[in-house]
Amino acid sequence: xxxxxxxxxxxxxxxxxxxxxxxxxxxxxxxxxxxxxxxxxxxxxxxxxxxxxxxxxxxxxxxxxxxxxxxxxxxxxxxxxxxxxxxxxxxxxxxxxxxxxxxxxxxxxxxxxxxxxxxxxxxxxxxxxxxxxxxxxxxxxxxxxxxxxxxxxxxxxxxxxxxxxxxxxxxxxxxxxxxxxxxxxxxxxxxxxxxxxxxxxxxxxxxxxxxxxxxxxxxxxxxxxxxxxxxxxxxxxxxxxxxxxxxxxxxxxxxxxxxxxxxxxxxxxxxxxxxxxxxxxxxxxxxxxxxxxxxxxxxxxxxxxxxxxxxxxxxxxxx
Amino acid sequence: xxxxxxxxxxxxxxxxxxxxxxxxxxxxxxxxxxxxxxxxxxxxxxxxxxxxxxxxxxxxxxxxxxxxxxxxxxxxxxxxxxxxxxxxxxxxxxxxxxxxxxxxxxxxxxxxxxxxxxxxxxxxxxxxxxxxxxxxxxxxxxxxxxxxxxxxxxxxxxxxxxxxxxxxxxxxxxxxxxxxxxxxxxxxxxxxxxxxxxxxxxxxxxxxxxxxxxxxxxxxxxxxxxxxxxxxxxxxxxxxxxxxxxxxxxx
Numbered sequence: 001x002x003x004x005x006x007x008x009x010x011x012x013x014x015x016x017x018x019x020x021x022x023x024x025x026x027x028x029x030x031x032x033x034x035x036x037x038x039x040x041x042x043x044x045x046x047x048x049x050x051x052x053x054x055x056x057x058x059x060x061x062x063x064x065x066x067x068x069x070x071x072x073x074x075x076x077x078x079x080x081x082x083x084x085x086x087x088x089x090x091x092x093x094x095x096x097x098x099x100x101x102x103x104x105x106x107x108x109x110x111x112x113x114x115x116x117x118x119x120x121x122x123x124x125x126x127x128x129x130x131x132x133x134x135x136x137x138x139x140x141x142x143x144x145x146x147x148x149x150x151x152x153x154x155x156x157x158x159x160x161x162x163x164x165x166x167x168x169x170x171x172x173x174x175x176x177x178x179x180x181x182x183x184x185x186x187x188x189x190x191x192x193x194x195x196x197x198x199x200x201x202x203x204x205x206x207x208x209x210x211x212x213x214x215x216x217x218x219x220x221x222x223x224x225x226x227x228x229x230x231x232x233x234x235x236x237x238x239x240x241x242x243x244x245x246x247x248x249x250x251x252x253x254x255x256x257x258x259x260x261x262x263x264x265x266x267x268x269x270x271x272x273x274x275x276x277x278x279x280x281x282x283x284x285x286x287x288x289x290x291x292x293x294x295x296x297x298x299x300x301x302x303x304x305x306x307x308x309x310x311x312x313x314x315x316x317x318x319x
Numbered sequence: 320x321x322x323x324x325x326x327x328x329x330x331x332x333x334x335x336x337x338x339x340x341x342x343x344x345x346x347x348x349x350x351x352x353x354x355x356x357x358x359x360x361x362x363x364x365x366x367x368x369x370x371x372x373x374x375x376x377x378x379x380x381x382x383x384x385x386x387x388x389x390x391x392x393x394x395x396x397x398x399x400x401x402x403x404x405x406x407x408x409x410x411x412x413x414x415x416x417x418x419x420x421x422x423x424x425x426x427x428x429x430x431x432x433x434x435x436x437x438x439x440x441x442x443x444x445x446x447x448x449x450x451x452x453x454x455x456x457x458x459x460x461x462x463x464x465x466x467x468x469x470x471x472x473x474x475x476x477x478x479x480x481x482x483x484x485x486x487x488x489x490x491x492x493x494x495x496x497x498x499x500x501x502x503x504x505x506x507x508x509x510x511x512x513x514x515x516x517x518x519x520x521x522x523x524x525x526x527x528x529x530x531x532x533x534x535x536x537x538x539x540x541x542x543x544x545x546x547x548x549x550x551x552x553x554x555x556x557x558x559x560x561x562x563x564x565x566x567x568x569x570x
Contacts, residue, residue: 081413082414088409092404092409093406094336094406095404096339097336101335109325109328109410109413110413153409
């Protein structure tokens with residue numbers, strides 16, 4: 001459905017008198033299959049939105065190629081526009097308009113006739129449970145209602161692909177769960193859904209496949225399960241005083257069950273092991289033997305954050 | 320065909336939103352009426368006009384051009400609010416014509432200016448202003464072209480600067496010398512030579528002269544076709560430039 005090769009974009013930013021070039025996206029290769037929910041996971045400023053905006057024809061790439069729903073992004077952006085829907089991050093509805101007016105207008109911008117646009121609006125309002133508020137001004141809606149209108153706008157012309165930029169940012173937990181259901185429903189209707197998110201749980205629970213993005217590059221790609229499996233096994237977090245950390249590292253390094261060992265800045269160790277449940281007793285025994293006092297020990301199944309950490313050396317939560 | 324349909328779609332939407340806000344209609348008419356009632360009476364003695372009607376013949380066309388310039392130049396503020404709400408971005412991912420996105424908005428501004436102009440003309444009739452209908456329609460065409468240009472330019476600049484804080488001083492800085500150098504409030508016949516020399520480079524000065532000639536019933540005057548040609552060319556350039564801003568990829 002989407003295929004990109006070497007997609008690049010840099011911006012010139014001015015700080016005082018100096019002009020700096022910022023490489024926002026540095027060569028993104030992606031393949032998204034029909035009917036999947038594909039997620040772009042990464043911290044703010046990783047280049048997710050810039051990539052999405054390039055794919056949605058809003059900004060022109062500096063280099064690279066992309067085919068979107070069979071249309072060439074560089075050669076025929078007008079055709080790409082006909083085949084995609086796009087829901088921007090910061091909202092897209094006008095305070096003084098009603099949901100119905102917005103839906104009809106948006107459908108007509110795609111060249112759909114007035115009568116057809118009105119029917120589509122009615123159906124969309126029903127599908128997104130908005131009928132009750134359909135003729136109230138958008139400024140009276142709650143965050144969740146407004147976001148549902150925006151998604152409805154993005155798919156009013158039945159696109160093959162819909163791009164959702166941070167669809168659940170700013171929503172309360174209940175609206176968020178509701179939104180996930182809506183997004184799954186779109187997939188159920190045969191649509192390909194491309195979302196960006198900086199929420200680990202969202203990428204994990206909602207997406208069929210994800211690409212982890214950092215600093216303008218895709219650093220990992222696969223299903224959440226694959227990615228987690230790739231970093232092999234579990235993580236044991238050993239809480240130690242800073243003073244004891246060095247010696248503990250020396251003691252445990254080279255133990256057969258430890259695949260990889262990292263020290264934590266504020267004291268403690270992070271051990272990558274195949275099986276946490278059997279590793280913990282051995283760790284306890286070794287450290288006790290060496291006369292080192294533990295503050296805590298914690299078993300931690302790998303999360304996408306660990307994937308991010310192994311790929312970038314930083315935690316997504318911190319960045 | 321698609322272009323006309325797209326333009327009509329945007330025009331309809333913008334007009335509908337404008338009419339939903341009745342405060343605007345009041346404000347739009349209140350200000351020019353104040354000029355007409357509180358400023359115009361000073362003109363007969365100041366201009367040494369033989370009658371009040373003669374003074375209005377000079378002042379009303381100037382006032383209308385003033386409205387066209389200012390009404391247009393400050394339309395960009397509404398666009399910045401739309402940019403912020405994401406409405407423009409949402410429009411730009413659809414296949415709608417980029418020129419229609421601009422022109423639908425600018426035509427709404429032209430129509431609302433026309434409504435103001437008609438109200439003011441009707442009021443001036445009460446003060447014994449008399450104009451031939453043909454001359455008046457040509458004068459309205461001139462006003463429409465001015466409003467089209469200033470509103471298009473304002474939209475283009477709004478898309479570039481993207482913030483009210485930058486747009487307001489910018490538009491004021493442009494509007495003030497344009498206003499002073501166009502002889503709108505007082506004809507430049509009183510101006511010293513050097514001032515007239517500069518004013519000759521101000522296209523709005525030509526537009527004002529042309530509109531005044533039309534109000535004076537002097538259809539054959541060179542000033543009429545000169546004013547109309549200058550404003551038509553500038554309107555075309557303004558629309559072309561602003562439509563490119565709508566089409567251009569912005570961050």
